[in-house]
Amino acid sequence: MDRKDFLLALDEMLELSPGTLTGDEALGALEGWDSLAVISFIALVDEKLNKVVEGEKLAKAKTVADLLDLAGVAVPA
Amino acid sequence: MRLRRQRIAFPGGPASVLSLGRGGVPVLLLHGFAGDLLTWQFNLAALAAGRRAVAVDLPGHGESTLDVGSGRVADFAPWVERLLDALGLPLVHVVGHSMGGYLALCLARHAPERVASLSLVAPAGVGPRFDVDYLRRLPALAGMAEARALADALFARPSPLADRLATVLLAQAADPRRRAALETIVRASFLDAGETLPVDWAALPMPVQLLWGRQDRVIPVPDAARLPPPKPHRPSALHLFDNAGHLPHSEAAGPVTAILRDFLAACDA
Numbered sequence: 134m135d136r137k138d139f140l141l142a143l144d145e146m147l148e149l150s151p152g153t154l155t156g157d158e159a160l161g162a163l164e165g166w167d168s169l170a171v172i173s174f175i176a177l178v179d180e181k182l183n184k185v186v187e188g189e190k191l192a193k194a195k196t197v198a199d200l201l202d203l204a205g206v207a208v209p210a
Numbered sequence: 211m212r213l214r215r216q217r218i219a220f221p222g223g224p225a226s227v228l229s230l231g232r233g234g235v236p237v238l239l240l241h242g243f244a245g246d247l248l249t250w251q252f253n254l255a256a257l258a259a260g261r262r263a264v265a266v267d268l269p270g271h272g273e274s275t276l277d278v279g280s281g282r283v284a285d286f287a288p289w290v291e292r293l294l295d296a297l298g299l300p301l302v303h304v305v306g307h308s309m310g311g312y313l314a315l316c317l318a319r320h321a322p323e324r325v326a327s328l329s330l331v332a333p334a335g336v337g338p339r340f341d342v343d344y345l346r347r348l349p350a351l352a353g354m355a356e357a358r359a360l361a362d363a364l365f366a367r368p369s370p371l372a373d374r375l376a377t378v379l380l381a382q383a384a385d386p387r388r389r390a391a392l393e394t395i396v397r398a399s400f401l402d403a404g405e406t407l408p409v410d411w412a413a414l415p416m417p418v419q420l421l422w423g424r425q426d427r428v429i430p431v432p433d434a435a436r437l438p439p440p441k442p443h444r445p446s447a448l449h450l451f452d453n454a455g456h457l458p459h460s461e462a463a464g465p466v467t468a469i470l471r472d473f474l475a476a477c478d479a
Contacts, residue, residue, distance in 0.1 A: 168248040169213065169228075175255035176211045176230060188252020188463025192370050 226273035231258030242308030246272035270391030281398030337432025349392035366425035423454030
């Protein structure tokens with residue numbers, strides 16, 4: 134799953150229109166980013182990328198780009 | 211995997227539950243006093259790999275019934291058993307935190323045939339010491355400063371979770387019905403409970419493990435004499451986590467979840 138596909142999956146998870154998220158968004162500004170979204174995000178990464186996201190690191194995430202980083206999806210420099 | 215939030219009707223209910231995954235021997239997650247099922251936000255998905263994971267709001271908490279009956283946590287065990295009946299779950303692994311850990315112990319005594327294993331995270335009812343004043347203050351918060359101070363005290367180090375937690379605790383205390391429910395539990399289970407007697411671990415037929423943050427200030431790690439005795443294949447049933455306070459499943463979510471997953475898989479084998 135590449136960056137574009139992962140962003141689309143996050144759009145769907147947060148019930149946003151496809152292509153909404155670009156990576157720069159602050160999580161605090163996203164209405165749908167709550168504890169249930171946290172669970173769905175961990176499940177998404179586990180299911181699609183076979184990787185367990187560590188909650189203590191997720192708790193410190195501030196932007197969508199941080200989520201991509203935690204998922205191990207390449208973030209352009 | 212699809213996250214399902216359900217309101218389950220049954221005698222003594224309703225219960226609010228959050229489920230993920232399917233198959234296997236399911237795992238039931240019981241939160242602590244003044245918490246709710248979202249305390250497992252960092253653990254639920256990983257525990258749902260290859261099995262159903264079900265987190266529940268206990269009576270007086272979250273979106274479940276606010277009727278706490280006598281307020282004795284031990285009396286919640288038949289409530290949980292009826293919930294398992296309503297969910298169609300004859301056998302579950304049980305993971306309980308703090309008050310939920312004590313409830314897990316009560317359920318294991320009440321219905322041992324329903325409990326495949328016990329994982330007790332900073333459980334009440336094991337050691338003789340706990341911060342009863344802390345628990346008494348939780349439902350009676352006077353303002354945000356006190357809520358923030360109590361939220362901070364749950365963690366070993368400053369946590370990005372403390373702000374949100376303080377907001378939730380304060381909102382809960384400001385709701386008269388929720389406050390009354392929590393105060394009933396405090397009176398019946400913490401203030402009037404008397405001395406905590408040692409757990410008779412030998413009477414529990416299922417595998418048991420305990421997980422604790424080394425810096426837990428609410429329920430400190432008890433002495434070895436209070437813990438399950440060592441066995442040849444398992445020198446200690448206790449897992450300790452550095453840099454973790456009373457919420458090791460949040461503050462040390464990675465290692466705690468890994469140990470829970472491995473334990474459940476080993477118990478299934």
